[in-house]
Amino acid sequence: MSSAEAIRPNRKQVVRTLWISDVHLGTRDCQAEHLTRFLKRYKPERVYLVGDIIDGWKLRSGVYWPQSHSNVIRCLLTMSKRGTEVIYVTGNHDEFLRRYSRLALGNIRLVDEAEHRTADGRRLLVIHGDQFDVITRYHRWLAFLGDSAYGFTLVLNRWLNHWRSRWGYGYWSLSAYLKHKVKTAVSFIGDFEQAIAHECVRRGFDGVVCGHIHHAEMRHIGEVEYLNCGDWVESCTALIEHPDGHIELYRLAQQQDVAVELKPVEVEAA
Template sequence: MDKNNQYNSVFISDVHLGFLGCKAEKLYEFLNKLNCKKLFLVGDIIDFWAMKDNFYWPKEHQKVLDKLKEIKDSGTDVFYITGNHDDPLRSKKDANKFIETDKRFKKILDKANTFKVVDSHIHESQTQGRILIIHGDQFDVVTSNIKWLSKFGGVLYEILLKLNRPLSKKLKSLTKKTVNKASNFQLNVQRLCKKEKFKGLLCGHTHLPQIKQNSDYIYFNTGDWIEACTAITEDRDGSFELKSFSKAKSVLINKL
């Protein structure tokens, strides 16, 4: 293992295995070099929404899931925080519906359930105190209350990816920023941290990677593996870094 990759904890989200735009090969390269005590998969790792009407599961996506299982079997604690795109992991009833639709979902669900599947987790960091880890769809009123619109957006994004990737990236970013502002995403995060006395909140969902020190809490966002190819790492000394792995060498975006 590369000594530069010996972390206390690593956080990734919004991989969207099963979705056309997933950069599975980039993620596999990252995971293949990874050495950490804890690995947090912060939701939307598997995109069941995208596969419901059009099953898509190439070998590169299976390799990523197999690698995650290998990391777990090597002794790393792997936590799977459920997201809205992998909501069959939140409900056995929903899982059974997917399996009834296509038996191939069972193999994927069975492997995902070998991890520690939870809706949220409280991480006791060395330097920043209690940090809530949650996917983040809970703060998005569009996803929570107008599910069909969110799913339609995913279909439209996939079409745009096939036609023009740079354009789809710009539109996706603009849409996410607009929805976040309209749904008071950050305000809802702040209220929860204040109410539950969390020092920080780490999530995904928005696909907008960030580490931001606010006056009364720290906001972490892991980004995604469709465009940004980002991860947040917690080093052995307790420091946090947000890095992009889209290029041959990792690029530091921010640190705390």
């Protein structure tokens, strides 16, 4: 989003594609209000939901579903009704949907992976990415244990941002900061990225759009364009393809900083 667009938030921006992942609807740490505001700013031809949109793991232990979570679904359904193609790529937290893969309901499709062609001809694999996570795939008990520890950091994150908001500060992710500082987490992210890039080379893709690890990134790994759209629990990030094929990484925190810089300064009368 440009500075001019930040000044006119009610004007929808026409884009070619939006990618969002790891929303985790059904959890207390889902940033549903931020996501709804983000979606309402754009008029996309296509939206990819790149896995873990609904958190089936959490819903097994109890239902938490406030109106803000329904608003996200309603926003996506409205987009679909108005002509946007919505492609739901399943992830590990919403793996219960994988039994319904290839289901099509109007402009909404449910798939395990997809192929996307950018406006300038690049061929991208769109996949959640849990297939390349050794812990999730082969040691599910460790995945559930790690999910519980991760949940604790998100609780701290929620309370921190509650007080930051009270004091007039923008959103900031403590959990993302801690994860990026831990050496083992950094190593895991690197292994994940290399594995998924290798799969792209093997299958002849120019690049990949994925999620899963809650770490938004845009970079090249060898000849492969690696694009991770991040999450709406910690970082509040997404990927946007513009009409010319250019893809940008949206970060809520950066947009808040821009909005603060553009805010008119009140001058006291002499």
